[in-house]
Amino acid sequence: MRVSELAKKANVTSETVRHYTREGLIVAKRDPNNGYQLYDGVALQRIQFIQQARTLGFSLKQIDDIFQHADSGDSPCPMVRELLLQKVPETKAKIAELQAHLNTMEAALAVWDQMPNGTPDGHSICCLIEDWNHEEDGTTTTDTQEP
The missing domain is CATH 1.10.1660.10 (Multidrug-efflux Transporter Regulator; Chain: A; Domain 2)
Structure with missing residues (x-):
């Protein structure tokens, strides 16, 4: 072929x-x-x-x-089993991380539903992101501002 x-x-x-x-x-x-x-x-x-x-x-x-x-x-089967045994907890951790990320996104959308749209004014890019309080969704992200 x-x-x-x-x-x-x-x-x-x-x-x-x-x-x-x-x-x-x-x-x-x-x-x-x-x-x-x-x-x-x-x-x-x-x-x-x-x-x-x-x-x-x-x-x-x-x-x-x-x-x-x-x-x-x-036989590669023992190695395949071992590799998959390692992958299962790694995948579960990724799923948990993605679920937490999804929860954060949904919380942001819920908060943003109550906020008006803003226009960039030279000091602001998007007020939805800039004014969003990360702690409102229960996550422990840190709010850092760069100069």
Whole structure:
């Protein structure tokens, strides 16, 4: 398969195929007649694996490590389990951080609903942000003013 054929079968862009090739995640052979990169079924299988692993939050570097284990005949499954065990609490922390951020945004909107719009006057950019009291939403952000 050429790049475009592989991309179509894997439901990715041609640039994604090229990127994975540059990263060494998939391998192409060169057609001696025209120099085109040619891919086999293994490349398709690997791209499908990459897409599934990315959905689970694995980085390309981690996926490369998984491929290296598999290519050397070792089972990468224990490493995959360990990586995912580490990712779960990290993801929970990110969700909590995003939830706190969302709460802050919603609190700001509630406060701003009671405030009039202002016009920049050379001393103010947007009164909604500048006059908003961060403590009204219960968060502990610090209010710093730069000179």
